[in-house]
Amino acid sequence: MLEITAAQRRSLRARAHALKPVVSISQNGLTESVLKEIGVCLDSHELIKIRVYNDDREEREHLIAAICEQLGAAPVQHIGKLLVVWRPAPEDKAAPGSRPTPHRRAEPRRSKRSFQQ
DSSP, X not given: OOOOOHHHHHHHHHHHTTOOEEEEEOTTOSXXXXXXXXXXXXXXXXXXXXXXXXXXXXXXXXXXXXXXXXXXXXXXXXXXXXXXXXXXXXXSSOOTTOOOOOOOOSSOOOOHHHHHO
């Protein structure tokens, strides 16, 4: 499990405020497929919200601890039925299917008509 400082946690909570939950954990609990989906979302977004459909607070605490332990992530926040988890993206591995961004021109292209006027 990653350890983060209080300042990092505060900054991550602020960034997570506008996020919507990307993964839901329901009656089946933390299955392998749910854990795999959380890992995929962490790889692409770094900071995610997870909605847990469970009324037991202690169970939600165990879920966030298990997620962070198994995926090497840091728990950011547990508020109500929402869990916020962060894991930095690996620097050496590019996102699958991504291409390098092309360099943009400094100025927009001008057509011949704009010079003739």
